[in-house]
Every structure is written in C-alpha cells, then in structure tokens.
Amino acid sequence: GENVEQHPSTLSVQEGDSAVIKCTYSDSASNYFPWYKQELxxxxxxxxxxxxxxxxKKDQRIAVTLNKTAKHFSLHITETxxxxxxxxxxxxxxxxxxxxxxxxxxxxxxLQVQP
Amino acid sequence: DADVTQTPRNRITKTGKRIMLExxxxxxxxxxxxxxxxxxxxxxxxxxxxxxxxxxxxxxSDGYSVxxxxxxxxxLSLESAIPxxxxxxxxxxxxxxxxxxxxxxxxxxxxxxxx
Numbered sequence: 001g002e003n004v005e006q007h008p009s010t011l012s013v014q015e016g017d018s019a020v021i022k023c024t025y026s027d028s029a030s031n032y033f034p035w036y037k038q039e040l041x042x043x044x045x046x047x048x049x050x051x052x053x054x055x056x057k058k059d060q061r062i063a064v065t066l067n068k069t070a071k072h073f074s075l076h077i078t079e080t081x082x083x084x085x086x087x088x089x090x091x092x093x094x095x096x097x098x099x100x101x102x103x104x105x106x107x108x109x110x111l112q113v114q115p
Numbered sequence: 116d117a118d119v120t121q122t123p124r125n126r127i128t129k130t131g132k133r134i135m136l137e138x139x140x141x142x143x144x145x146x147x148x149x150x151x152x153x154x155x156x157x158x159x160x161x162x163x164x165x166x167x168x169x170x171x172x173x174x175x176s177d178g179y180s181v182x183x184x185x186x187x188x189x190x191l192s193l194e195s196a197i198p199x200x201x202x203x204x205x206x207x208x209x210x211x212x213x214x215x216x217x218x219x220x221x222x223x224x225x226x227x228x229x230x
Contacts, residue, residue, distance in 0.1 A: 001174065009155070032217065043205065043221040044158065089157055096160075098171040102148070103219065105158040 002027040002094020006106025013080050014114050021109045023090035024072045032093040033073050034103070035064060039086045047088075048075070080113045087111070118142045121206050121222040129230050134193040136225050138206030147189040148207040148219065149173075149181060158205065164189055165211070196229040203227075 003026040013019050025033075034049035050057045050064045050073065057064050061080075066073040077084055087110050091103040119140045128134055138147065146165050150158040160173030162181040170183055178200060182190045193200055206222040 006157075032212070034218070043223055045221070046218050049218070096171065096173065100163075100165065100171055102160055102163050102171075102173065104160070104174070105150075107155060107157040 001096050002030060002092050002104040004090060004092050004094070004104045004106045006090050006109055008109060009107065010110045010112070012112045012114060015080060015082060017080055019077045019080055019084070019111055019113075021075045021088055021090070021111070022072060023074070023092075023106050024070075025092040025094065025104075026071070027092065027094035028068075028071060030092040030094050031101075032103075033064070033066060034091050035075050036089045036091070036105075037086045038089065038108075044089060077111075080111075082113050082115050085111060085113045119206060119208055119220050119222040121204075121225050123225060124223065125226045127228045127230065128196055130197055132196050132229075134196050134227065136191045136204055136206075136227070138189045138191070138222055140187050140206075140208045140220075140222075142208055142210075142220060143186075144208040144210050144220075145186065146209045146211060146217075147183065148209075149179075149189070149191045150205045150207065151175060152203040152205060152224075161191065161204075193227075193229075196227075198229045201227060201229045 006023045031052045036044035037047045038044040063076040087108045090106040093101045148163045149161040164170045164183045204225045207219040209219045
C-alpha cells in the first residue's frame, strides 16, 4: 500500500515568517493529496488539496506544490499567525491491499507560531 | 462539523470487554471511514465503506470489526478490548471522487481508554 512520510515532526517559527512542511509518497498512481489541520482537542479539517493534474494551488496564505516525478508535495504557509499553531497532516490516496484507493496519512507536523 | 456525530465521546472500559463506537452522518455521503489516532502516528485507517454493502479492511483492522447499518450509520466494534487499543477514534465521511468533491469530513472523535 501507500507509504506517506512527513517532515519535520515539529516546526517552530516566529509570527510573520513562512512555514514549509514536506511529504513524500510511494504510490506513483496516487492522484489526490489533501492537507488537514488539527487544532488541540479538535477534529482534523481540510485546509487545501491538490490533484495530480496540477502542480500548484494557492488559497490566500496557504499554498501546496506537487512534484509527481519526485513523488513529493509540500505545504507552504506565509505570514504565519498564532492561530496557525496546530498539527498538520498530509495524505495521499494510495492503493490499499483490497485494490481500492483510500487516504494514507503522514505522521503529522506540530507547528508552533511564536508571537 | 455537526453533520458527523460520534457516540460516546469518551469511554473507559476494561480488558476483555466488548465495545461499540457509533458514527452517524447527515451529509448524504456514501463513503464512511474509521481511523485511529495515536500520538506521533497520525491517522491510521481501520475500516472503510464505499456503500452499505461495500466494506473494506484498512491498514490496522486486526481486533476490530464494523457494521454499516444504513447509508448514514457506521459502527466500529472491539470484540475483546485490550490496553493497546487505547486511542482517539475518528469517523469520517466523504462523497465519491466522481462527484467532483471527495473531501473527508471528520466527526468529533471518541477517546477510548482500556484498562
């Protein structure tokens, strides 16, 4: 099945700086790569996603880039704010042993934005 | 997201007991999922269901079983709970990729402790 690796596991930045989180995946046929944000004690929520026919997608201060050849994708947060502090998960829709596609998640990055 | 609900929200039980966690959704989605979250390990897929009669094992199905009673309901059972099943459990739902949007929406989570 799919293997998704995420780095770094923790990231501390100063307010206003940029933050970058990187993920690699193993299934070259994966097609869909969402990013989820999980605030402390809350459920994960989608913040942005990208499909394999697109190289980059942006939504205000958040952007995601995808390199299909190298099988990696990254989350970029610019002008970070304290409310960006959370755990971020990447995922890819890899092939399961059942022959169906479902999301495999990375292990998460804890982002802390220092005021 | 009140459209996806889980009961109970917290449960403490003893080794060997049978436990059922329930998930309901009002989003009208065909696909439902059960995930387990342990610190530092991200979200691991236990079981997923693409339709009422289409149920598939995920990455870590051993020790778990599921029942899809209706489109809106998906239950996770631990037949004989053991301490290493202590974790936070999330249910999620999504539409099919053919609909154009397959974002997963998570429930609030069930914190299970097995003593």
